[in-house]
Amino acid sequence: xxxxxxxxxxxxxxxxxxxxxxxxxxxxxxxxxxxxxxxxxxxxxxxxxxxxxxxxxxxxxxxxxxxxxxxxxxxxxxxxxxxxxxxxxxxxxxxxxxxxxxxxxxxxxxxxxxxxxxxxxxxxxxxxxxxxxxxxxxxxxxxxxxxxxxxxxxxxxxxxxxxxxxxxxxxxxxxxxxxxxxxxxxxxxxxxxxxxxxxxxxxxxxxxxxxxxxxxxxxxxxxxxxxxxxxxxxxxxxxxxxxxxxxxxxxxxxxxxxxxxxxxxxxxxxxxxxxxxxxxxxxxxxxxxxxxxxxxxxxxxxxxxxxxxxxxxxxxxxxxxxxxxxxxxx
Amino acid sequence: xxxxxxxxxxxxxxxxxxxxxxxxxxxxxxxxxxxxxxxxxxxxxxxxxxxxxxxxxxxxxxxxxxxxxxxxxxxxxxxxxxxxxxxxxxxxxxxxxxxxxxxxxxxxxxxxxxxxxxxxxxxxxxxxxxxxxxxxxxxxxxxxxxxxxxxxxxxxxxxxxxxxxxxxxxxxxxxxxxxxxxxxxxxxxxxxxxxxxxxxxxxxxxxxxxxxxxxxxxxxxxxxxxxxxxxxxxxxxxxxxxxxxxxxxxxxxxxxxxxxxxxxxxxxxxxxxxxxxxxxxxxxxxxxxxxxxxxxxxxxxxxxxxxxxxxxxxxxxxxx
Numbered sequence: 001x002x003x004x005x006x007x008x009x010x011x012x013x014x015x016x017x018x019x020x021x022x023x024x025x026x027x028x029x030x031x032x033x034x035x036x037x038x039x040x041x042x043x044x045x046x047x048x049x050x051x052x053x054x055x056x057x058x059x060x061x062x063x064x065x066x067x068x069x070x071x072x073x074x075x076x077x078x079x080x081x082x083x084x085x086x087x088x089x090x091x092x093x094x095x096x097x098x099x100x101x102x103x104x105x106x107x108x109x110x111x112x113x114x115x116x117x118x119x120x121x122x123x124x125x126x127x128x129x130x131x132x133x134x135x136x137x138x139x140x141x142x143x144x145x146x147x148x149x150x151x152x153x154x155x156x157x158x159x160x161x162x163x164x165x166x167x168x169x170x171x172x173x174x175x176x177x178x179x180x181x182x183x184x185x186x187x188x189x190x191x192x193x194x195x196x197x198x199x200x201x202x203x204x205x206x207x208x209x210x211x212x213x214x215x216x217x218x219x220x221x222x223x224x225x226x227x228x229x230x231x232x233x234x235x236x237x238x239x240x241x242x243x244x245x246x247x248x249x250x251x252x253x254x255x256x257x258x259x260x261x262x263x264x265x266x267x268x269x270x271x272x273x274x275x276x277x278x279x280x281x282x283x284x285x286x287x288x289x290x291x292x293x294x295x296x297x298x299x300x301x302x303x304x305x306x307x308x309x310x311x312x313x314x315x316x317x318x319x320x321x322x323x324x325x326x327x328x329x330x
Numbered sequence: 331x332x333x334x335x336x337x338x339x340x341x342x343x344x345x346x347x348x349x350x351x352x353x354x355x356x357x358x359x360x361x362x363x364x365x366x367x368x369x370x371x372x373x374x375x376x377x378x379x380x381x382x383x384x385x386x387x388x389x390x391x392x393x394x395x396x397x398x399x400x401x402x403x404x405x406x407x408x409x410x411x412x413x414x415x416x417x418x419x420x421x422x423x424x425x426x427x428x429x430x431x432x433x434x435x436x437x438x439x440x441x442x443x444x445x446x447x448x449x450x451x452x453x454x455x456x457x458x459x460x461x462x463x464x465x466x467x468x469x470x471x472x473x474x475x476x477x478x479x480x481x482x483x484x485x486x487x488x489x490x491x492x493x494x495x496x497x498x499x500x501x502x503x504x505x506x507x508x509x510x511x512x513x514x515x516x517x518x519x520x521x522x523x524x525x526x527x528x529x530x531x532x533x534x535x536x537x538x539x540x541x542x543x544x545x546x547x548x549x550x551x552x553x554x555x556x557x558x559x560x561x562x563x564x565x566x567x568x569x570x571x572x573x574x575x576x577x578x579x580x581x582x583x584x585x586x587x588x589x590x591x592x593x594x595x596x597x598x599x600x601x602x603x604x605x606x607x608x609x610x611x612x613x614x615x616x617x618x619x620x621x622x623x624x625x626x627x628x629x630x631x632x633x634x635x636x637x638x639x640x641x642x643x644x645x646x647x648x649x650x
Contacts, residue, residue, distance in 0.1 A: 065452060065454075065455055065456070067449070068449040068450070068452045068455055069455075069457075071445075071446070071449055072446065072449055072450060072461045073461075075446060075461075075465065076460075076461050076464035076465060077464075078522075079464045079465050079467060079468055079522070079525075079526070080464050080467065082468075082476060082479045082480060082483065082522075083467065083471075083476075083479075085479055085482070085483065085490065086476075086478070086479035089479065089482060097482065097488070098487070098488045099488060100487065100488055100493070101493065102488075102490045102493055144375050144376040144379065145376065147372040147373070147375070147376065148372060148373045148375075148376035148377065150372060151368075151369045151372035151373045152373070155365045155368065155369040155372065156365065156369075157365060157369035157370065157373075160369070160373075163373065163377060166380075166385060167376075167377070167380055170380060170384045170385065170388075172634070172637075173384075173388055173630060174582075174583055174626075174629055174630055174633055175583070176583070176606055176609050176625075176626040176629055176630075177387070177388055177391050177626045177627070177629075177630050178383070178384055178387035178388055178391065179387075179613070179626070180387070180390075180391055180394060180613055180619050180622060180623055180626070181386065181387030181388075181390040181391055181394075182383055182387050183614075184390075185382065185383065185387075200383065201383040201384075203379060204376055204379030204380050204383055204384070206380060206384065209376060209380075233368075234365055234368040234372075235368065235371075238372075259470060262472065263471075263472040263473060263474075263586075265473065265474055265585070265586040265589065265590070266585055266586070266606075266610065269589075270610075270614050280472070280475070281472055281473075281474045281475070281586075282474070284472075284474045284475055284478065284590070285474040285477075285586075285589055285590045286594075287478075295482060298478050299478060299479060299482075302472075302474075302475035302476070302478040302479065303475070305472055305475045306471050306472045306475045306476065309470055309471075309472065310467070310470065310471065313463075313466075313467070313470045314463065317459070317462075317463050317466075318459075320466075320470070321462065321463075321466055321530055324469075324527065324530070325527075325530045325531055325534055
């Protein structure tokens with residue numbers, strides 16, 4: 001793939017004298033560690049080239065891209081650096097991590113740090129909690145928010161306006177305001193230090209309801225009417241006709257819920273006391289402060305904790321980025 | 331990502347979601363039929379959950395903020411006592427100051443994001459998606475996990491940041507354990523992690539700028555900088571406004587990064603903690619739930635006021 005990228009570049013240089021000026025950019029790029037991560041580039045080069053072809057702006061096509069590549073290359077490296085550093089540190093010895101002159105590469109790759117994550121930390125317990133919590137919340141939010149969002153968008157019933165206003169007003173309230181009371185509810189149910197306690201409030205989402213209502217409002221009504229005339233009951237209309245059309249919005253809901261649930265800190269921290277009952281986010285946060293910290297093992301654990309979400313992001317990049325941009329969620 | 335509070339604004343630049351008001355009346359009225367009990371079957375599971383876990387807690391917290399909690403549980407109604415205590419508590423004003431400093435530094439990322447987004451949207455730029463993924467990576471990373479490596483980077487004895495600063499003759503502070511510096515360190519990570527999101531929102535806004543405007547500007551001999559200032563920025567103000575609101579609201583709720591980078595035992599905490607950290611400390615470490623409820627209400631009102639102020643300002647300077 002790298003070869004193909006190079007071919008395209010040299011072809012561009014040959015065919016268009018103006019692009020000769022991109023050569024310095026290529027050199028600068030090669031001088032940064034970007035070059036080492038080239039694998040990701042050709043894949044992303046595809047859509048970019050397609051866009052250029054279809055942009056219909058030949059006047060600007062030949063413009064030199066030295067400045068964008070320089071700035072974005074340096075910026076991109078700064079963005080990626082902590083991840084790269086974390087990988088290097090996770091494969092070093094504790095002494096190498098703590099050496100005053102940074103080691104750019106460990107003398108010997110310490111793969112056993114990754115084994116130590118499973119042996120010395122309650123990593124598997126925390127991973128299981130994270131997975132269960134995230135799955136249950138995501139499935140629940142999809143089911144509940146889709147049903148409610150559809151009713152608010154397409155059905156008429158007494159009190160729907162008031163009910164919707166109340167649910168949407170929750171969106172304006174910062175989470176600290178309901179935290180204390182949520183804690184007490186979970187405590188009274190005897191759910192402290194259980195998965196049920198971590199999961200409970202996150203099963204319901206005002207945001208998701210808002211998102212799905214907007215999605216159903218945008219769908220055409222004709223299909224629905226046809227199904228009703230054929231004698232389908234409202235649930236059949238919803239599940240057979242409308243639900244399949246709402247799949248793109250449901251995937252936005254799923255992405256935001258997974259990301260939020262996997263990374264969330266404050267709530268699980270509050271309702272769980274024992275580290276083997278926590279999800280990964282809270283478990284990692286409570287690792288520190290320990291004077292005898294074994295840095296490389298902590299680095300390996302952090303990388304493993306992030307890995308599922310990061311890999312999913314890299315695989316689904318466009319969909320995730322567009323989805324989050326549409327949702328406006330932070 | 332610690333909670334799903336959003337502002338009621340939609341990203342103005344993103345065309346995919348049409349405003350509900352524009353489309354709803356017609357189709358909605360046509361579907362008007364007797365649905366009987368069906369709507370309630372659809373709505374009640376969610377509505378019950380929202381009522382129990384969100385609506386009721388908001389009312390309860392408002393009430394708690396007027397009560398004082400005993401050490402062994404049980405609470406008594408004490409009127410405005412918590413608020414009276416709160417306004418003279420120096421810790422509140424320190425926390426507010428720290429939160430504002432953090433917000434200010436993270437906001438520096440917005441002009442930076444405008445510039446980077448316009449570079450990223452250069453027509454025909456190769457590797458654009460690759461850059462986009464790189465800049466977005468910090469946003470999806472688990473804050474507590476990535477904070478672990480930032481603790482090492484910022485380490486005063488063996489951190490790579492102080493090593494690099496030393497190479498250019500600057501003696502870096504003990505970032506994590508020096509009052510002011512600890513705040514700056516957390517804010518730099520906050521800026522790093524939110525830059526990509528701002529760039530994506532702004533990038534979507536840039537795509538809606540008609541290319542003819544650039545061509546006209548170019549014909550008039552406008553330099554790229556002049557085009558950026560006179561075409562890009564004015565047409566981007568709705569997106570910039572949206573990014574500002576999102577950034578301020580989420581910065582006011584700083585907790586995850588600070589907790590993960592500074593830790594819970596750090597002696598620097600009393601001088602560095604954010605409003606939400608202060609809330610967490612009072613409510614769940616000191617177990618002073620009435621007082622914590624008052625802090626939560628303070629944060630609520632503060633965010634409400636900022637949002638209101640921004641909508642006022644929006645009328646003034648967003649060009650539509």
